[in-house]
Amino acid sequence: MTIDVILIIMIGLAGGLAVGSGFVAFIVVLGVIPRLTQLTKTMKSIHAYELAVVAGALTGGWVSLRNTALYLSKYLLIPMGLFSGVFIGMLAAALTEVLNVWPILAKRIGIEEKIVILLMAIAFGKVFGSLFHWVYFVDH
Amino acid sequence: MVFIRLRNRVQVHPNADVCIGDVAQMIVNDAELIENLKKIMIYKIKASDKNIVIIDVMKVVKAILDFDSSLDIQTIGPTQTIVEVVYKKRNFTSLYFALVWLLLFIGSALAIMNFHEDVSMQQVHQRLYTIITGEKNDKPLLFQIPYSIGLGLGMILFFNHLFRKRINEEPSPLEVEMFNYQQAIDQYVILHENKESIRRVHDD
Numbered sequence A: 001m002t003i004d005v006i007l008i009i010m011i012g013l014a015g016g017l018a019v020g021s022g023f024v025a026f027i028v029v030l031g032v033i034p035r036l037t038q039l040t041k042t043m044k045s046i047h048a049y050e051l052a053v054v055a056g057a058l059t060g061g062w063v064s065l066r067n068t069a070l071y072l073s074k075y076l077l078i079p080m081g082l083f084s085g086v087f088i089g090m091l092a093a094a095l096t097e098v099l100n101v102w103p104i105l106a107k108r109i110g111i112e113e114k115i116v117i118l119l120m121a122i123a124f125g126k127v128f129g130s131l132f133h134w135v136y137f138v139d140h
Numbered sequence B: 001m002v003f004i005r006l007r008n009r010v011q012v013h014p015n016a017d018v019c020i021g022d023v024a025q026m027i028v029n030d031a032e033l034i035e036n037l038k039k040i041m042i043y044k045i046k047a048s049d050k051n052i053v054i055i056d057v058m059k060v061v062k063a064i065l066d067f068d069s070s071l072d073i074q075t076i077g078p079t080q081t082i083v084e085v086v087y088k089k090r091n092f093t094s095l096y097f098a099l100v101w102l103l104l105f106i107g108s109a110l111a112i113m114n115f116h117e118d119v120s121m122q123q124v125h126q127r128l129y130t131i132i133t134g135e136k137n138d139k140p141l142l143f144q145i146p147y148s149i150g151l152g153l154g155m156i157l158f159f160n161h162l163f164r165k166r167i168n169e170e171p172s173p174l175e176v177e178m179f180n181y182q183q184a185i186d187q188y189v190i191l192h193e194n195k196e197s198i199r200r201v202h203d204d
Helices: A002-030 A034-041 A042-064 A074-099 A100-108 A115-134 B030-040 B057-065 B094-118 B123-132 B139-160 B173-193
Strands: B002-006 B009-012 B015-017 B024-028 B041-044 B051-058 B073-076 B080-085
Touching: A002 A034, A002 A042, A002 A074, A034 A042, A034 A074, A034 B139, A042 B009, A042 B123, A074 A100, A074 B002, A074 B030, A074 B123, A074 B139, A074 B173, A100 A115, A100 B009, A115 B094, B002 B057, B002 B123, B024 B030, B030 B057, B041 B057, B051 B057, B051 B173, B080 B173, B094 B123, B123 B139, B139 B173
Parallel strands: B002 B073, B009 B080
Antiparallel strands: B002 B024, B015 B041, B051 B080
16 A cells, blocks of 8 residues: 555656656757747846746646636636747747748748748738637537 | 958859959058959859859969969968859749748648647647636637737747847847858858868869
């Protein structure tokens, strides 16, 4: 019995460690946090941002595993949705960065001034695809 | 005494004569001499050169010594110049551009939908709705519409195109990425277009 409990604790801890370090590695590789500090010029608060990521992951993990219900106003979901969208959008943008899509595209097509318009195509495509998915696609 | 520093990259027209003055900066304490040196032709662009020619500093030094072998030449900076032959700008039709735009638009729309399905985001959003409000909702659009807008906003924010007027001189990641790519290409052509920089056994 005690052995079982200790074993379960060990397995849980090990699983959490692996997923947690993977999550951090993912965030670090994509460099979203450095980009945010660069945009807002808050290099000094980088440790607070680390804490924010860890606290967010912990809260998310906890509430989703425990079936918590907070009984709060549903309008709280609007800012949450916006923030989570910005986060995913930045991840997606960082991912295209890592894959080196833009420089090659610009060179191949030979347009370096119009690259902003193509960037907009991707951003609008994401917004459109996402809206289409939630409003229409999920029902069919 | 002649100080020369080659430029990194020079653009010329097809069939142009490349003179030393085009590819290098020079400091000479004799105003007449510098004008003469600048006019020395070192390369004539041929059709077979396609669009990249590498001028090595050795070639420039040799041309100057041929002109006056008593000059003392000091070279500073890059040891070769990339001469880019600019042909008449390819006519970039707006149809072509529209096609690329559509490709990216539809591609990214589909990619984001696949991503949502892949990570079962609909269920996550439904769960989140229940966590916050305690009620069930199959289509938590209140969360999902701001999310969709934020998605585009996040991408634009990352590339910093929202604030066109930059507060500081720092380049955006896109500009840095373009620069790195250009540097890598330059390094490649310097080694591969310049016959003197690599000597292979089977070439002789």
